[in-house]
Each structure stands twice: as structure tokens, then as C-alpha cells.
Amino acid sequence: MSEDFYSALGVSRDADEEEIKQAYRKKAAEYHPDVSDEPDAEEKFKRVKKAKEVLLDDEKRRMYDQMGHERFAEAEKRGATDSDRGAGAGGMGAGGMGGAGGMGGMNDIFEQFFGGGGRSRSRSGPQQGSDLKTRLRIDLGDAYEGVTKQLSVTRPERCPDCDGAGHPPDADARTCSACNGQGQRTTVRQTPLGRVQQTETCPECAGEGTVYSERCSTCRGDGQVKNEATLQVEIPAGIRDGQTLRMEREGAPGENGGPNGDLLVEIRIDDHDRFERDGDDLRTRQPISFTQAVFGDTVEVPTLDGSVEMDVPAGTQSGETFRLRGKGMPRLQRRGHGDMYVQVRIVTPEDLNDEQREALEAFAEAGGEDIDVEQGFFEKLRQSF
Ligand SMILES: [Zn+2]
Ligand SMILES: [Zn+2]
Known part of the structure; x- marks a missing residue:
């Protein structure tokens, strides 16, 4: 944390919001640990992320400019720079980092990364719900064919009894006395540089400015309930271990009429006892007899799509590898298949x-x-x- 935030992003001290955002996107793309080969990419990535967070926050930027880098870092360690505007403020959504190496390469990584930017926590505006993450195990045969799988997830859903309001429709509403209906509270804190005003969401009314005489008994005022949902996940042929599918609008419910977040499903593929996967190619071993190796023969080799015949030439050595073109995994979202590499073992x-x-x-x-x-x-x- 020794490098100045401005130089970390490569912007001047009077850079505006747009310049900072642009510089960050450029740097983040360069240092993203999923795409960068640089040894300390992750460290650099964290630094530019931090720099962006501070410089895009008016209040923090002001403090940073006044205090300078070292003192700001110290103040931050003491928690003196936090203004607690809710956990979601400026965030990327819970699943933002989720699909490292996700479908379709770079574009998707960045869509997940920068998707939506800061979901603002404005007082009464619609807010998108957060993204949720889960995993789904399939076997190699499923990945070969492509498959529709049932997935059970326990997730928050909009309370059906109050439709997310948190109170019965006939409950009496009155102005929140803790914030005088503002939804926010402002406190003044003394710092070494003078008074700093902080604004936080009113905890009494959760920013709504209104409190109700009665809470919804089903969700106890949360507006959300946990529910087990069964979803159909369409898994495309050729998917790789660790890739993430994004199911739009299947995440946590939005607030104030905002859309749901997404559900990110990380696909894990079980090891196969016969085939080893190498990208779109498959590797396998095939026992042959001494005489087959000497005279040559046609042998049956199993694939994920039935067995095929393979010619073993006369004079084959143990450990030799043959390629069966197009008998590997289907290429994800492209035509064609990888190859199958068959290593023969002579059985003595x-x-x-x-x-x-x-x-x-x-x-x-x-x-x-x-x-x-x-x-x-x-x-x-x-x-x-
Ligand atoms: Zn309810
Ligand atoms: Zn209030």
C-alpha cells in the first residue's frame, strides 16, 4: 500500500469520475488474476480496486486528498474513514467475482465483474437483488451430451404474504421518529483534520422513513422468506469443470420493485475412471496383446459415444499414442469435437x-x-x- 492511488490508476489528481472509471477498467483488465500472467497481478489488481473505491467516493477522496496516502491508510486502519452506507453500497453484488473463467471467456468475466456497476442504495428507488452462488456436480458423460439437470436451491424469495412490504397492507404507517422521515441519519465526527459529517441509513426504518404498526408475521418484517426452489439448469455440451452458468433473475429478490439478482451455478465435473480430459481432448489407455503389437490389428476402443475401431500398426511399441480425430469432447458453443488420444499398453x-x-x-x-x-x-x- 505504498503507491499513491492516483499513480496506481495512472490518472492526474484532478481526474474526474469518468476518467477514474476508465482508468480502472483498463488497469483491472490488465491485472485481472484470471487473465494476467504477471506474477503479482493479484496484488496490483487489489490495489487498483482499492484506489478506485476510494477515489470514486467523494467523501473518502476528500479525506484522502487532505490527509495524503500514509495518513489516510492509518486512519482507515482505525476505521475512521468508514461511513457505513450499507453493505451493498458500491459493491459488485455477492457473486461478482463468481465466474472466474466463466462461459465465453473475457467478455463474461467482465460482465460479471463490472455488471451493473454500483448498485446504488438510494432510499426508495428500485434495487436489484443480490446474486447468489451455488454448485452443481455432473459427470463427464453429461458434459459430453449436454444435459438438463434439476437443481434445488434454498434462497430468499419475496414474502408471498406481504409481497415484500414487510407489513400487512392495512397496518398503520407513521413517520419514523428516529430520522424524521428522512431515512438517513447524519452524525458529525471529530477527526484530526476537523469535523467530518457522516450519513448512514436509519436503522429504525431501514431507510424507508416510515414505520408500521404491525409487522408481517410470515417474514417478521424482512419482506423475504427462505424457500427451496427447484430449477432446471440447461448445461451445454462441452462445458468444462469450474465454469459458471448465470441464471438470470433467479437470485435474491430486488427491493422496491427492483429486479431479482442472478443465480450463478458453478459446474463441477466428476473424474471419469476411463477418460482423462485435457481441454476438448480426451486421453485413455488401451491394453493390447504382444501379438497384436507385433502383427498389427484392429482393436475396439470405447469413447463417450460408443466404441470405435482403431488400427494398431504392426510393430507398435508399448506406450505409443494414437489419435482418434474428433472423438474428444464437443467444443463449447462451437462446431466440432476435440480428439481422443489412445495410449496402448502391451500386456505381457x-x-x-x-x-x-x-x-x-x-x-x-x-x-x-x-x-x-x-x-x-x-x-x-x-x-x-
Ligand atoms: Zn411478509
Ligand atoms: Zn428512520
Whole structure:
């Protein structure tokens, strides 16, 4: 935290709001830990984020300009710069950072990042509800096919009995006496630089300016209740582990007629016992016999879409890898499939019958190999004791 906030963003000290926002977007895109290769990208990203937060807040910026960087940082540690305008103020919504590496790359990352900007907590205006996050596990076959899954989430929903108002429709309303109906309270605090005015949302009326004679008994005045909802999630073919689907308007309810937030569903894909995924490609191992390797053969290889025939050429070595074009995962939101890489393993026969044994002895002898076949390794080992 040694670098001045203005230089962190690369703006002049009299930069206006628009310049600061622009500079921040540029820097954030550069240092976003999901896209930047720089080793200390995360640290830099945090710094520009912090710089933006302070410089876009009129009151904090004024204090910062007056105090200078070091003293401001100290004051902040003591909590003297907080003006408590509600947890949501200036925030990005609960799920803002959610879809790191989300669908469709950069655009979506930034849509999630900067989406909506500061959802303002104005007194009576409509507010969008917050985003919610959850996870859903699927298997590789589902990711291959694309699938519709049922998802149960327990989430806040608008109270059905008071329609989110928090009080029965016939309750008596009166002006909040704590804030005289302003919805906000202003306090004056003494700081080393003089008096600082702070405004906070009135806790008595939650900023509404009005209190009611009765609360809704269902939601106890919150206007929201927890509810279990079952949703259908459409999972596109080719989705990757860790990607996030955004279900619009399935998040927490908005206030004062504002829209719901979104529900972010992080997809986790279980490991498969036969296939390993590598981007859009799949890898698998295929056992073949010694003679198949020597003479060549056609073998059946399972894929996620039934088995296919693969030609193993004569003289194949154990560990050799063959590519089956287009037999990998479907490419997300694009045409085509990745490839399947099949590594063959030659299985050495263990229990030979007499005929096989003789044939192989003859094979070794014909090749000029001098193997003491009568006396195998274990036989020798036994005799050495
Ligand atoms: Zn209610
Ligand atoms: Zn009040």
C-alpha cells in the first residue's frame, strides 16, 4: 500500500469520475488474476480496486486528498474513514467475482465483474437483488451430451404474504421518529483534520422513513422468506469443470420493485475412471496383446459415444499414442469435437500353456536370444538361498 492511488490508476489528481472509471477498467483488465500472467497481478489488481473505491467516493477522496496516502491508510486502519452506507453500497453484488473463467471467456468475466456497476442504495428507488452462488456436480458423460439437470436451491424469495412490504397492507404507517422521515441519519465526527459529517441509513426504518404498526408475521418484517426452489439448469455440451452458468433473475429478490439478482451455478465435473480430459481432448489407455503389437490389428476402443475401431500398426511399441480425430469432447458453443488420444499398453502374458511356451522359446532361439528359459527368475532366486 505504498503507491499513491492516483499513480496506481495512472490518472492526474484532478481526474474526474469518468476518467477514474476508465482508468480502472483498463488497469483491472490488465491485472485481472484470471487473465494476467504477471506474477503479482493479484496484488496490483487489489490495489487498483482499492484506489478506485476510494477515489470514486467523494467523501473518502476528500479525506484522502487532505490527509495524503500514509495518513489516510492509518486512519482507515482505525476505521475512521468508514461511513457505513450499507453493505451493498458500491459493491459488485455477492457473486461478482463468481465466474472466474466463466462461459465465453473475457467478455463474461467482465460482465460479471463490472455488471451493473454500483448498485446504488438510494432510499426508495428500485434495487436489484443480490446474486447468489451455488454448485452443481455432473459427470463427464453429461458434459459430453449436454444435459438438463434439476437443481434445488434454498434462497430468499419475496414474502408471498406481504409481497415484500414487510407489513400487512392495512397496518398503520407513521413517520419514523428516529430520522424524521428522512431515512438517513447524519452524525458529525471529530477527526484530526476537523469535523467530518457522516450519513448512514436509519436503522429504525431501514431507510424507508416510515414505520408500521404491525409487522408481517410470515417474514417478521424482512419482506423475504427462505424457500427451496427447484430449477432446471440447461448445461451445454462441452462445458468444462469450474465454469459458471448465470441464471438470470433467479437470485435474491430486488427491493422496491427492483429486479431479482442472478443465480450463478458453478459446474463441477466428476473424474471419469476411463477418460482423462485435457481441454476438448480426451486421453485413455488401451491394453493390447504382444501379438497384436507385433502383427498389427484392429482393436475396439470405447469413447463417450460408443466404441470405435482403431488400427494398431504392426510393430507398435508399448506406450505409443494414437489419435482418434474428433472423438474428444464437443467444443463449447462451437462446431466440432476435440480428439481422443489412445495410449496402448502391451500386456505381457503371465500364464503360458505348454504350446505357447514352446512357441515363444522357439521365437527367442530363432532371434538368437540366449535366455535360460528352463530356469526362470524365481527359480534362480529360490536356488540361491
Ligand atoms: Zn411478509
Ligand atoms: Zn428512520
